[in-house]
Amino acid sequence: MYTLLSLFDYSGNWSKPFEDRGWNVIRWDIKLSEFMDIMSLSNAEISLDLFESIDGIIAAPPCTDFTVSGAQYWPIKDADGRTETSLEYVRQVLRLADLFEPTDPEYDGPFFWTLENPVGRLPKLLPALNDFGGAYYFHPYEFAGYTSPTKDDLARLDNLRLLDGKGLSDSDIDLILETNAYTKKTGLWGNFNRDIRKDPIEPIKASSQGTFTQRYGGKSENTKEKRSNTPRGFAEAFCIANLDYRSYLN
Numbered sequence: 001m002y003t004l005l006s007l008f009d010y011s012g013n014w015s016k017p018f019e020d021r022g023w024n025v026i027r028w029d030i031k032l033s034e035f036m037d038i039m040s041l042s043n044a045e046i047s048l049d050l051f052e053s054i055d056g057i058i059a060a061p062p063c064t065d066f067t068v069s070g071a072q073y074w075p076i077k078d079a080d081g082r083t084e085t086s087l088e089y090v091r092q093v094l095r096l097a098d099l100f101e102p103t104d105p106e107y108d109g110p111f112f113w114t115l116e117n118p119v120g121r122l123p124k125l126l127p128a129l130n131d132f133g134g135a136y137y138f139h140p141y142e143f144a145g146y147t148s149p150t151k152d153d154l155a156r157l158d159n160l161r162l163l164d165g166k167g168l169s170d171s172d173i174d175l176i177l178e179t180n181a182y183t184k185k186t187g188l189w190g191n192f193n194r195d196i197r198k199d200p201i202e203p204i205k206a207s208s209q210g211t212f213t214q215r216y217g218g219k220s221e222n223t224k225e226k227r228s229n230t231p232r233g234f235a236e237a238f239c240i241a242n243l244d245y246r247s248y249l250n
Contacts, residue, residue: 002109005051005100007038007093014058014116014230015198015238026051038092044099047136056102056242057113059093060087060230061162066122074121083125090115092127097190112242114190115141116230123189135187136194143233144180145199157204165205193241199233 003024006015009033016120019025030037041047064070065077067087077083097113115129117135123129149157157179160172176182183200 002055003051003053003054003056003215005054005096007057007096008061008089009058009230013232014060014120014235016232017236018056018243021239021243023055023148034079037090038096041096043091045094051100052231055111057093057100057107058099058116058248059114060116061089061093063117063122066120066125067118068120069118071121074195077249087125090122090129094128102208110242112190112192114238116186116188117185119185123187129189131192132190135189136192136196137185138196138234139183139185139203140180140234141182141203142198142200142233143196143231143237144201144203146233146236147179149179149201153179157201161203163205165207168206173206176206180233182206184231192238193235196237196241199237 001022001024003026004015004018006012006025006027008029009027012027015025028036028038028041033250041050057196065074065083074083093113093115100111101113102109102111123135129135153175156175160168162177173212179201181204181205217225
């Protein structure tokens with residue numbers, strides 16, 4: 001059985017397709033337990049004791065200090081240390097990827113690792129991320145077909161598309177989220193299969209600015225989760241592409 005280490009995956013969206021296919025999924029997120037702080041894994045011996053063998057790592061570290069939508073707050077966060085704290089989380093992901101990458105030449109598993117963050121300044125603050133092939137960017141709507149929308153869902157989305165982002169109800173937004181028919185430019189960095197098959201649905205303009213995230217402002221954990229949850233369609237497509245990562249490399 002292969003094991004996936006899923007970091008900052010409180011919702012479980014990204015790792016669920018692997019779990020559904022029989023992988024042992026270890027979700028490590030401080031929101032799940034106060035003992036699951038990623039920085040508690042700084043000691044390599046502790047990490048190796050906890051996780052004997054890791055075949056894949058996915059990570060979605062906090063993005064609020066990097067995303068371009070919060071650029072007006074960057075100087076304040078740089079000055080008070082929040083930016084540096086968030087960067088250390090990302091560095092820790094890189095350390096863990098290096099720690100668990102197999103060195104046994106006879107290992108024939110699918111080992112891959114990837115780190116996700118919305119478009120922003122992260123690759124400029126941490127240029128080392130670009131050492132692994134640069135960024136792979138995507139929008140959720142490009143994989144929306146994997147959510148298996150019904151004919152009724154698609155018909156309703158067609159009607160919502162005509163509204164041009166005006167007068168949408170909360171239930172309309174819920175449908176857009178559920179089907180992933182929205183834009184949110186997101187980047188992936190790491191060693192993973194970039195040949196991820198797309199199955200797009202034309203995106204819906206969900207607000208006057210275009211994206212649904214504008215409807216979920218505020219600092220509450222609930223709204224933050226809605227803005228940051230990994231889209232289900234992308235998660236499914238990513239899983240399918242990386243189940244046999246070794247074959248992709250060969």
